[in-house]
Amino acid sequence: QLLGYTPDFVSAAMAPYIKDIHRKGVRVISNAGGINPLACAAALQEVAKKADVDLKIAVVVGDDLMSEKENLKGAGITDLESGKQFPESVHSMNVYLGARPISRALDLGADIVVTGRCVDSGIVLGPLIHSFGWNRDEFDLLAAGSLAGHLVECGAQCTGGIFTDWHAVPDWHNIGFPIVECSSEGDFIISKPPDTGGLISFGTVAEQLVYELGNPQRYLLPDVTCDFSEVSITEIPGFDGGAVKVHGAKGSPPSTFYKVNATYLDGFRATAVCPVGGPKAVQKGKRTAESILQRTRLIFSQLGYEDYSAVNIQVLGSEDTYGPHARRSIDGQDLREAVIWLAVCHKQKEAVEVFSREIAPAGTGM
DSSP states (O other): OOOSSOHHIIIIIIGGGHHHHHHHTOOEEEOTTTTOHHHHHHHHHHHHHHTTOOOOEEEEOOOBOGGGHHHHHHTTOBOTTTOOBOOSOEEEEEEOBOSHHHHHHHHTTOSEEEESSBOTTHHHHHHHHHHHOOOTTOHHHHHHHHHHHHHHTTGGGGGTTTOTTGGGOOOGGGBOOOEEEEOTTSOEEEEOOTTOBSOOSHHHHHHHHTTTOSSTTOEEOSSOEEEOTTOEEEEOTTOTTOOEEEEOOEEEOOOSOOOEEEEEOOOEEEEEEEEEESTTHHHHHHHHHHHHHHHHHHHHHHHTOOOOSEEEEEEETTTGGGGGGOOOOBTTBOOSEEEEEEEEEESOHHHHHHHHHHHHHHHHOO
């Protein structure tokens, strides 16, 4: 069932704890509304009703731009990274909203705020604006609040979840989520709950700081343009599992543009994964993948189908994922075990079904 929002937020994150949330006065902000935040709020309202608790639920809307499709198309909008023209078959189009609607909802007394598409950091910046009364032109403070949100927006990533030095992270199976304690001056401390696994350190937090950042001196958000190039991360002793103090974010006015996420139908995709064993496994894997493509292309020509729109072959174990930095052998020896990763895209579903049928015998016969 396609609900358009994240059902786990309602059933797993909220429903079991709704009475405690109400009793303790915890205020919850989430972008779990997806493309249907009103339905998410209605489901939360039903949960509150069943638990016999009275909660004020606010919904932030306005991110859906489908009504503006023709206007945007006529304005010559192109893809941010590739420069491709506006696609013909757009199925959804949502603008990334900022923190102000969230802070406004909290100002009006909301206990729970559900948004559709918004910048992840806005989930944290919104309540900070509400709590501290930060003005629209206090850009250093807005950048600091955005940095706090950016560091915790991926949950356990900043407590060691994908840390480069993974071997230094204790009790990964019981990893704790980050906690932010922020001051009205914009400095903040990141820690995690006691008796949980994971690690808060300079390294784990610094890696998350540069994650998906682009230009660290011009991180573009709806409320502020951030400069994180002079941020300091200082470890604080005495915290179970570690803690750091973060300082030094700078901000300037936001641009006049918003980022928009649009989806469109561009065909069908299939992926096959096949283990390969024996001498010269990498060469055998590449030959197998190329032969499967050659065979299916022959079938396509017989059926009158066009060629694949995209193909990707990687032999995992051969360092294909490292691109030009790959080392192709270990101690001069050919690898004896590898895995083919073969992905294809095609405009027609029937062509992808041909690929799926042909890959099955190849996958089971090696």
